[in-house]
Amino acid sequence: MTGGRQPAGWYLDLVVKLLPSARHDWGCAMRAELSAIDSPSERWHFALGCTRAALLQIVRTRAVWHPVATTAAVCLVVISEIASAHVIGQIIPGVLVLALLAWLGDRPGLFGPVRPERAARVVRAGGYALVGSCLLVLAVQGGVSGLLRPGPKAVPIVMLALTLYAGSFLAVTAHAACFGSAGLAAGAGAGLVAGLAAFAVMPFERDGPPLAAALPWHGSWLVPLVFGAPAAAALRATGRTRRAEQGVMAALCAGIFAALLVALLGLSAITFFPDRIPDIVGGVIYPGASAAERHADNVTEALDPYLGLLVFGALLAAVLWVMARPPSRAGTRGVALALLGLPPVALGLSARDFPGAMAIATATATVVCSGLFMTGRHPLSPTRAET
Numbered sequence: 312m313t314g315g316r317q318p319a320g321w322y323l324d325l326v327v328k329l330l331p332s333a334r335h336d337w338g339c340a341m342r343a344e345l346s347a348i349d350s351p352s353e354r355w356h357f358a359l360g361c362t363r364a365a366l367l368q369i370v371r372t373r374a375v376w377h378p379v380a381t382t383a384a385v386c387l388v389v390i391s392e393i394a395s396a397h398v399i400g401q402i403i404p405g406v407l408v409l410a411l412l413a414w415l416g417d418r419p420g421l422f423g424p425v426r427p428e429r430a431a432r433v434v435r436a437g438g439y440a441l442v443g444s445c446l447l448v449l450a451v452q453g454g455v456s457g458l459l460r461p462g463p464k465a466v467p468i469v470m471l472a473l474t475l476y477a478g479s480f481l482a483v484t485a486h487a488a489c490f491g492s493a494g495l496a497a498g499a500g501a502g503l504v505a506g507l508a509a510f511a512v513m514p515f516e517r518d519g520p521p522l523a524a525a526l527p528w529h530g531s532w533l534v535p536l537v538f539g540a541p542a543a544a545a546l547r548a549t550g551r552t553r554r555a556e557q558g559v560m561a562a563l564c565a566g567i568f569a570a571l572l573v574a575l576l577g578l579s580a581i582t583f584f585p586d587r588i589p590d591i592v593g594g595v596i597y598p599g600a601s602a603a604e605r606h607a608d609n610v611t612e613a614l615d616p617y618l619g620l621l622v623f624g625a626l627l628a629a630v631l632w633v634m635a636r637p638p639s640r641a642g643t644r645g646v647a648l649a650l651l652g653l654p655p656v657a658l659g660l661s662a663r664d665f666p667g668a669m670a671i672a673t674a675t676a677t678v679v680c681s682g683l684f685m686t687g688r689h690p691l692s693p694t695r696a697e698t
Contacts, residue, residue: 319354320345326362334365392470401470402450408470409443412477421636422481430492431484434499434564438480441571442473445578445621452582469618472625476571479628483564483635490560490635493551494544498561501544502568508536509569510576513616537667538674541565556634556685562678563631570624577617616665619658626655627675634682645683652679 323345327338341361348354388408395404416423416435425435449469483490511526512533526533541562549558633647656679659672 317351317354319351319358322355323358323361326358326365338365389471389474392467392474401467402446405446405470405473408474409439409446409477412474412481413439416481416485419486421485421487422478423485425481425484426486426488426492428492430496430499434495435480435484437499438568438571439477441568441575442476442480445473445571445575448575448578448582452578468622472622475625475628476567479567479625479632482632483560488635490564490631491548491552491554491557494548494557494561495564497544497547497551498541498564499568501540501561501565503572505537505540505565506569506572506576508533508540510573512537513573513577537569538670541569541674556682559678559681559685560631560634563627563634563682566675566678567624567627567631570620570627574617574621574624577620578614581613581617616662619662619665623655623658623671626651626658630655630679630682648679648682652676652682655679 320342323338323342327335327342338361345354345357345361348357388411392404392408412422415421416425418424425431482488484495512530544565545558545562547558548561549555551557629651630648633651652675656672656676659668659675662668662671665671
């Protein structure tokens with residue numbers, strides 16, 4: 312029998328598939344040597360020896376330690392951000408993390424430097440401006456005293472979401488990213504259109520009438536734009552690059568920008584126009600509550616859908632990050648996409664009172680499944696010029 316038809320051969324085939332591309336020829340030579348061994352025990356001894364040699368070669372290179380160091384650094388930053396939020400609040404740690412990411416964006420690596428194309432620069436600057444605006448609105452809402460006030464006991468999900476947004480905008484516009492300029496431009500533009508349309512047709516601050524109610528036909532003609540704009544971005548990116556995965560990433564980019572824009576507009580409306588907040592809590596609050604207490608509860612209730620959209624868009628940003636920076640092995644990328652694709656779909660399905668939640672979850676699942684389908688295909692080269 313040949314080496315690939317026995318358990319030891321199957322095991323060595325798996326080991327070779329996990330090797331870096333630079334060691335693929337060496338792995339093929341080891342499989343050829345294994346096929347010349349007849350004794351089952353000697354075959355396993357040889358296969359395990361190849362595994363030991365491969366691990367030693369990988370450990371001695373920078374390729375294995377760089378992702379480990381990067382992961383450790385990211386975990387340290389996230390843990391520090393969460394811990395400091397319990398001591399001095401979320402705003403100051405958030406500003407420091409965004410400043411750190413901006414500094415990393417000018418250095419070679421995961422987050423930078425930005426590609427020279429105009430689309431990459433505009434998307435990076437625009438995305439960072441939206442994230443910074445959200446942080447500013449949250450700071451204004453908390454007031455001066457809130458800058459040094461410890462955060463709630465719960466994990467500061469909102470600040471972590473903003474961090475993920477910022478990191479994703481830097482990563483997908485960096486030199487190493489496989490997201491072309493055509494997809495970036497189409498996705499960002501469609502996201503702005505979809506975001507404005509979605510904010511107009513959403514019930515204003517949860518229980519109020521939508522802004523589109525004053526438009527002809529109550530703004531029902533805006534609803535197709537919410538889902539049509541990302542679809543148009545996908546078609547345009549696919550047509551420009553002749554690569555379907557670029558269209559999938561353009562649709563993801565549109566969804567991310569739309570969610571971030573709707574969240575920013577909603578948070579801004581609640582912060583700067585507090586008199587427009589409707590009475591949401593009604594009789595839920597305890598009897599005898601003061602007007603200030605009722606208003607505080609109404610603000611909390613009004614914030615929920617916009618903060619949920621903020622988190623939803625951040626989860627989509629993680630999926631786009633994985634697609635735009637595929638690892639050397641397609642199987643690893645597929646597993647990451649499958650794991651990261653579940654949370655946004657689950658969040659969309661769980662938002663039962665949110666308008667269009669089922670449609671959002673279905674569209675997200677479609678995009679993620681499309682990304683999984685194209686996992687094994689060769690990505691667009693980061694250095695390829697697009698016409």
